[in-house]
Amino acid sequence: MSKEITSRAEDYSQWYNDLVLKGGLADYSAVRGCMVIKPYGFALWENMRDQLDRMFKETGHVNAYFPLFIPKSFLSKEAAHVEGFAKECAVVTHYRLKNDPNGGGVVVDPEAKLEEELIVRPTSETIIWNTYKDWIQSYRDLPILVNQWANVVRWEMRTRLFLRTAEFLWQEGHTAHATREEAITETRKMLDVYAEFVEEYMAVPVIRGVKSESERFAGAEDTYCIEALMQDGKALQAGTSHFLGQNFAKAFDVKFLTKENKLEYVWATSWGVSTRLIGALVMAHSDDQGLILPPKIAPLQVVVVPIYKGDEQKALITEKVNGIMQALKKMGISVKYDDSDNSRPGWKFAEYEMKGVPVRIAIGARDLENNVVEIARRDTKEKTSVSMEGLPEYVKNLLDEIQQNMFNKAKAYRDSHITKVDDWAGFERLLDEKGGFLAAHWDGTAETEEAIKEKTKATIRCIPLGNEAEEGKCILTGKPSTQRVLFARAY
Amino acid sequence: MSKEITSRAEDYSQWYNDLVLKGGLADYSAVRGCMVIKPYGFALWENMRDQLDRMFKETGHVNAYFPLFIPKSFLSKEAAHVEGFAKECAVVTHYRLKNDPNGGGVVVDPEAKLEEELIVRPTSETIIWNTYKDWIQSYRDLPILVNQWANVVRWEMRTRLFLRTAEFLWQEGHTAHATREEAITETRKMLDVYAEFVEEYMAVPVIRGVKSESERFAGAEDTYCIEALMQDGKALQAGTSHFLGQNFAKAFDVKFLTKENKLEYVWATSWGVSTRLIGALVMAHSDDQGLILPPKIAPLQVVVVPIYKGDEQKALITEKVNGIMQALKKMGISVKYDDSDNSRPGWKFAEYEMKGVPVRIAIGARDLENNVVEIARRDTKEKTSVSMEGLPEYVKNLLDEIQQNMFNKAKAYRDSHITKVDDWAGFERLLDEKGGFLAAHWDGTAETEEAIKEKTKATIRCIPLGNEAEEGKCILTGKPSTQRVLFARAY
Numbered sequence: 001m002s003k004e005i006t007s008r009a010e011d012y013s014q015w016y017n018d019l020v021l022k023g024g025l026a027d028y029s030a031v032r033g034c035m036v037i038k039p040y041g042f043a044l045w046e047n048m049r050d051q052l053d054r055m056f057k058e059t060g061h062v063n064a065y066f067p068l069f070i071p072k073s074f075l076s077k078e079a080a081h082v083e084g085f086a087k088e089c090a091v092v093t094h095y096r097l098k099n100d101p102n103g104g105g106v107v108v109d110p111e112a113k114l115e116e117e118l119i120v121r122p123t124s125e126t127i128i129w130n131t132y133k134d135w136i137q138s139y140r141d142l143p144i145l146v147n148q149w150a151n152v153v154r155w156e157m158r159t160r161l162f163l164r165t166a167e168f169l170w171q172e173g174h175t176a177h178a179t180r181e182e183a184i185t186e187t188r189k190m191l192d193v194y195a196e197f198v199e200e201y202m203a204v205p206v207i208r209g210v211k212s213e214s215e216r217f218a219g220a221e222d223t224y225c226i227e228a229l230m231q232d233g234k235a236l237q238a239g240t241s242h243f244l245g246q247n248f249a250k251a252f253d254v255k256f257l258t259k260e261n262k263l264e265y266v267w268a269t270s271w272g273v274s275t276r277l278i279g280a281l282v283m284a285h286s287d288d289q290g291l292i293l294p295p296k297i298a299p300l301q302v303v304v305v306p307i308y309k310g311d312e313q314k315a316l317i318t319e320k321v322n323g324i325m326q327a328l329k330k331m332g333i334s335v336k337y338d339d340s341d342n343s344r345p346g347w348k349f350a351e352y353e354m355k356g357v358p359v360r361i362a363i364g365a366r367d368l369e370n371n372v373v374e375i376a377r378r379d380t381k382e383k384t385s386v387s388m389e390g391l392p393e394y395v396k397n398l399l400d401e402i403q404q405n406m407f408n409k410a411k412a413y414r415d416s417h418i419t420k421v422d423d424w425a426g427f428e429r430l431l432d433e434k435g436g437f438l439a440a441h442w443d444g445t446a447e448t449e450e451a452i453k454e455k456t457k458a459t460i461r462c463i464p465l466g467n468e469a470e471e472g473k474c475i476l477t478g479k480p481s482t483q484r485v486l487f488a489r490a491y
Numbered sequence: 492m493s494k495e496i497t498s499r500a501e502d503y504s505q506w507y508n509d510l511v512l513k514g515g516l517a518d519y520s521a522v523r524g525c526m527v528i529k530p531y532g533f534a535l536w537e538n539m540r541d542q543l544d545r546m547f548k549e550t551g552h553v554n555a556y557f558p559l560f561i562p563k564s565f566l567s568k569e570a571a572h573v574e575g576f577a578k579e580c581a582v583v584t585h586y587r588l589k590n591d592p593n594g595g596g597v598v599v600d601p602e603a604k605l606e607e608e609l610i611v612r613p614t615s616e617t618i619i620w621n622t623y624k625d626w627i628q629s630y631r632d633l634p635i636l637v638n639q640w641a642n643v644v645r646w647e648m649r650t651r652l653f654l655r656t657a658e659f660l661w662q663e664g665h666t667a668h669a670t671r672e673e674a675i676t677e678t679r680k681m682l683d684v685y686a687e688f689v690e691e692y693m694a695v696p697v698i699r700g701v702k703s704e705s706e707r708f709a710g711a712e713d714t715y716c717i718e719a720l721m722q723d724g725k726a727l728q729a730g731t732s733h734f735l736g737q738n739f740a741k742a743f744d745v746k747f748l749t750k751e752n753k754l755e756y757v758w759a760t761s762w763g764v765s766t767r768l769i770g771a772l773v774m775a776h777s778d779d780q781g782l783i784l785p786p787k788i789a790p791l792q793v794v795v796v797p798i799y800k801g802d803e804q805k806a807l808i809t810e811k812v813n814g815i816m817q818a819l820k821k822m823g824i825s826v827k828y829d830d831s832d833n834s835r836p837g838w839k840f841a842e843y844e845m846k847g848v849p850v851r852i853a854i855g856a857r858d859l860e861n862n863v864v865e866i867a868r869r870d871t872k873e874k875t876s877v878s879m880e881g882l883p884e885y886v887k888n889l890l891d892e893i894q895q896n897m898f899n900k901a902k903a904y905r906d907s908h909i910t911k912v913d914d915w916a917g918f919e920r921l922l923d924e925k926g927g928f929l930a931a932h933w934d935g936t937a938e939t940e941e942a943i944k945e946k947t948k949a950t951i952r953c954i955p956l957g958n959e960a961e962e963g964k965c966i967l968t969g970k971p972s973t974q975r976v977l978f979a980r981a982y
Contacts, residue, residue, distance in 0.1 A: 027622065029557070029618070030558075030618065030621050031561070031562060031609065031618070034559070036622050037555055037556040038555055039553040039554065039555045039637060042554050042556055043553065043554070045556075062533070062534065063530065063533050063537065064528055064529055064533045065527070065528040065660065066520070067522045067525035067526070067658055068525070068642055070522070071521060071522060072596075072597060074521070075588070076596040082588075082597055086587070086588035086590075086597050087588070088587065089587065089588060090585075090609070091583060091585040091586065091587075092581045092611065093585065094581075094582040095579070095581055095582065095646040096577070096646065097563065097566070097573075097577035097578070097580060097582065098577070098578075099577075105563075105564065106566065106567050106573055106577050108582055108608055119588070120583065127520070127521065127522070131518065131527050151641075151642065153559065155586040169556065342631065
C-alpha cells in the first residue's frame with residue numbers, strides 16, 4: 001500500500017483525497033456518493049460529536065429521534081422547502097422484493113407499491129413540525145429544545161468524501177418558541193455554540209455572519225452561518241443556524257394558547273453541523289506529510305515508539321514506557337505504545353505523521369541511559385530531547401500549546417486573506433491569484449449576486465455580524481451600497 | 492391529558508402502550524410503522540447505548556459507519572440472507588421529485604430512475620463484507636473488530652412501539668477473523684457482554700442459549716441469543732450473536748493470506764441489540780402506576796418535590812434543597828428539583844411515578860424543622876423519613892439497593908416460570924395458564940418445531956448453553972430426544 005501523498009502545490013484536490021483515504025478517515029463505497037467512515041475517522045467524529053453534544057446539553061437541549069422517512073406530501077407543505085429539497089432526494093416507492101420469475105435474482109415486487117412515496121430525509125423540519133403539532137397546545141409546552149443526531153440523504157451529483165456526500169451524518173436542532181425574539185435569540189446562541197466549538201476544539205477560526213437571501217436555507221427567514229477558510233483560499237461553510245419564523249408552524253398548523261389566551265403560531269429555529277466539518281478540519285491544518293489533528297479532538301494524542309535492538313533492549317524500554325503510559329493516562333491523555341515488530345521506527349514515524357497524531361515520543365537505549373525521550377510535535381515538526389522527570393506535565397502543556405498554535409496559524413492565514421477590494425478587475429485578479437475572502441460592496445440584489453457568481457464562481461459567503469456601515473459602490477454594477485460583504489469561492 | 496393507565500390484568504398489551512406513550516418514551520409517527528423516540532425515551536436509550544459502547548470498547552472494538560443503502564444485487568449474494576430480508580425492505584427506485592405538470596404537487600420524476608434499486612439496510616452484512624474485501628489481504632489485517640450504531644429498516648406488517656417497528660435503532664458488530672475458533676470465541680464473548688449488560692444495567696435476568704436451525708439468522712451457521720421473560724409470561728429475545736462461518740466471505744470473495752502463505756476465506760461474526768431492549772425493560776419491571784426504571788440507566792435517578800404554602804416557605808425549602816442537590820450531584824447522581832408552581836405535589840408524585848424515577852424526595856416545612864425528608868422508592872413504593880445528615884450516602888445506597896431488588900424480583904419471577912413438562916396436554920395447559928419457559932423434550936426436527944408453533948404459537952426460544960443431557964421423548968411426537976429445550980410464546 002503506497003502511502004505517498006500528492007503535494008498541495010501539485011494538486012490540492014488530490015492532496016485532500018489522499019489524506020482522507022491514506023490517513024484512514026474514510027473510503028469510497030459501492031453505493032454511488034456514499035462513503036464508509038473508517039474507524040479512525042469515526043473516532044474523530046465521535047470526539048467532535050460528544051463535545052458538541054455536551055455543549056448542546058449545557059445550553060438546555062435534549063436529544064430525540066424522528067423517522068428516517070418523510071411522506072412525499074409533507075415536503076410540499078412549505079413552498080420554499082420543496083423547491084430546495086425535491087430535486088435531490090432518495091425516493092422509496094416499494095416495500096418488498098421477490099424472486100424474478102425469469103431467474104434474474106431478486107426484483108422489485110410490483111404488488112408492493114407504496115400508496116404514497118416516502119422520501120429519505122434530506123433534513124427533518126417537516127416530519128418534526130408535523131410531530132410538534134401534537135406536542136404543543138399552550139405556552140406551557142414551550143420552548144421545545146430538541147436536537148437529533150441522524151443520517152440524512154441528498155442526492156448530490158458531484159460528491160467528495162466528507163465535503164459533499166449523498167448520505168452524511170449530522171445533528172439537526174429543531175426548537176419551538178412562543179415569541180419571535182426568543183427564537184432569534186436561540187438562533188444566535190447556537191451560532192455562537194458552533195463558533196466556539198469550531199474555534200476552540202477544531203482550532204479553525206470562523207467568521208459569523210448572515211446569508212444573503214439567495215443563499216438562505218429553503219424555508220428560513222434568516223440563515224446565520226460560520227465561514228472558515230481553507231489553505232487553498234476557498235471558503236467553507238462550517239455550520240448554519242436558521243431562524244424559520246412561523247413558516248413551518250403555518251405549514252403544519254402548529255398553534256399555541258398564549259398566557260393571554262390567544263391562539264398564535266409557534267416560532268421556530270433549526271441548526272446543524274455535519275461530517276463535512278471533518279473535511280474542513282483536514283483542509284485547514286494538514287500538510288504534505290499528512291493530517292495534522294488538534295489535540296482536543298484527535299483520536300490519539302500521543303504515540304510512543306521504541307527504538308531497540310534485540311529483545312533485551314526492548315524489554316528495558318517497555319518497562320520504562322509502561323510507567324510513562326500510566327502517568328499520561330492518569331492525566332486524561334490518550335496514548336498508544338506501538339511496539340509491533342512488523343515495521344521499523346522510520347515507517348512508524350511516517351505512519352503517525354500521516355495520521356496527524358499531535359505528539360510522538362521516541363525512546364531508545366541511549367535515551368534510557370540519559371533518562372530522556374525525544375519528543376516530536378506534529379504541527380511544527382520540532383524535535384526536542386526532554387527529561388523523563390516531569391514528562392507528563394511537559395506533554396500536557398505541549399498538547400495545549402499545539403492546540404493554540406494550530407489556531408493561531410490558521411487565524412494568521414485567514415486574517416491575511418481578507419482583502420478589501422473596490423474595483424472589478426482587482427476583484428477577479430485577487431480571486432485567481434490569492435483567494436480568501438474579498439470584502440466588497442454589493443448593491444443588495446440577487447441579480448448582481450448571481451451575475452458575480454456566473455462570472456467568477458464567487459458567492460457571498462456572509463454579511464458579517466456587527467458589520468460596519470460604509471458608503472460605497474457595488475463592485476459589479478457601481479450602484480450605491482451601505483456595507484461591504486464577504487465574497488469567496490467556496491466548497 | 493389523561494394519565495390513566497390500563498391495568499395489566501385488564502389488558503396487558505394496552506398497559507404497555509399506555510406506559511410507552513404516557514411515560515413519554517415514544518410516540519406514533521405519520522409514517523407507517525415508524526416511531527418518534529421522545530426526549531425521555533431517548534435519554535434512556537443514550538444511557539443504554541453509552542454503557543454498551545463502553546463495554547464494546549473495553550473488549551477491543553471500534554466504531555465505524557457504512558452506507559444506509561445496499562445495492563439490490565448485494566442482498567442476493569448470500570442465498571439464505573436474501574430469503575430472510577428481501578420480503579420486508581424499503582426500496583429506493585428514484586432520486587428526484589418534480590412538480591406535477593398537472594398541478595398535483597410534487598411527483599416522482601420518471602427520468603430519475605436508478606439503474607439498480609437500493610435497499611435501505613435491514614442489516615449490514617452485505618455492504619460491510621463488500622467493504623472488508625478491500626480491507627483484508629493478509630492475516631496481519633485480522634481480526635477486524637468493528638461495530639456500527641445505526642438505524643435499520645424492516646418493513647414489518649404488524650408493528651408495536653419499540654418491540655417491532657419498521658425503522659429502529661441498533662448496533663451491529665461485524666468482525667472478521669483468521670480462524671473458526673477465534674470467530675466462535677468472539678460470538679460467545681459478545682453474547683456474554685450482552686447478558687452482562689442486560690442483567691447488571693437493565694436488571695433483567697436472561698438465559699443464554701443457541702437457536703434451533705429454523706430460528707437462526709439468515710446467513711448464520713449458529714445464532715446465540717439471550718432470552719428474557721416478561722410479566723405476562725411471554726419471552727423476548729433481547730440480543731443475538733451470530734457465528735457466520737465463511738458464508739459472507741465466500742459470497743463477497745474475501746480471502747486472506749495466512750502466516751503459512753495460503754489463501755483462505757475469512758471467518759465472520761455479527762451481533763446486535765436494538766431499541767427493542769426498551770420494550771423489554773418496560774415490560775419486565777413496570778406496574779399499573781407506570782414505569783419502573785433501574786437506577787443504573789434511568790435518565791433521572793432522583794426527583795425532589797417541595798411541599799410548601801407561600802413564597803417564604805418555598806424559599807426556605809429551596810435553600811435547603813440546593814445543598815442536597817449539590818451533594819447528590821457530587822456523587823454522580825442525576826437529580827431534578829421540581830419546584831414549578833403549575834401543579835400540586837400530588838400531581839407531581841403521580842407524574843414521576845409514571846416516569847419511573849427510582850427515588851422521590853419530598854420535603855415540607857415540618858420536615859425542615861425536624862431536619863428530615865420523606866423518601867419514596869419507586870420499586871416497592873415504601874416511604875421512609877430520613878435524616879438530612881448523611882442523606883447523599885443514604886440515597887446512593889438506596890439506588891444500589893433498588894437496582895439489586897429489581898433484578899432479584901425479576902429473577903424470582905423468571906425462575907418460577909421455568910417449568911419442566913413431559914406431556915402434551917400439560918404443555919398446552921401451562922402455556923395458556925402460566926406461560927413462561929417450558930423445558931420440554933423435542934425430537935430435533937424443524938417439522939416438529941413448526942407443528943408445535945402452529946398448534947400453540949410457542950417457539951423454541953433456545954437450547955440453553957451448558958444444557959444437561961437427558962434421555963426423553965419428544966413432547967409432541969414421542970420420538971427420542973437427548974435434551975430439553977426451552978419453549979415459550981414470545982414477542
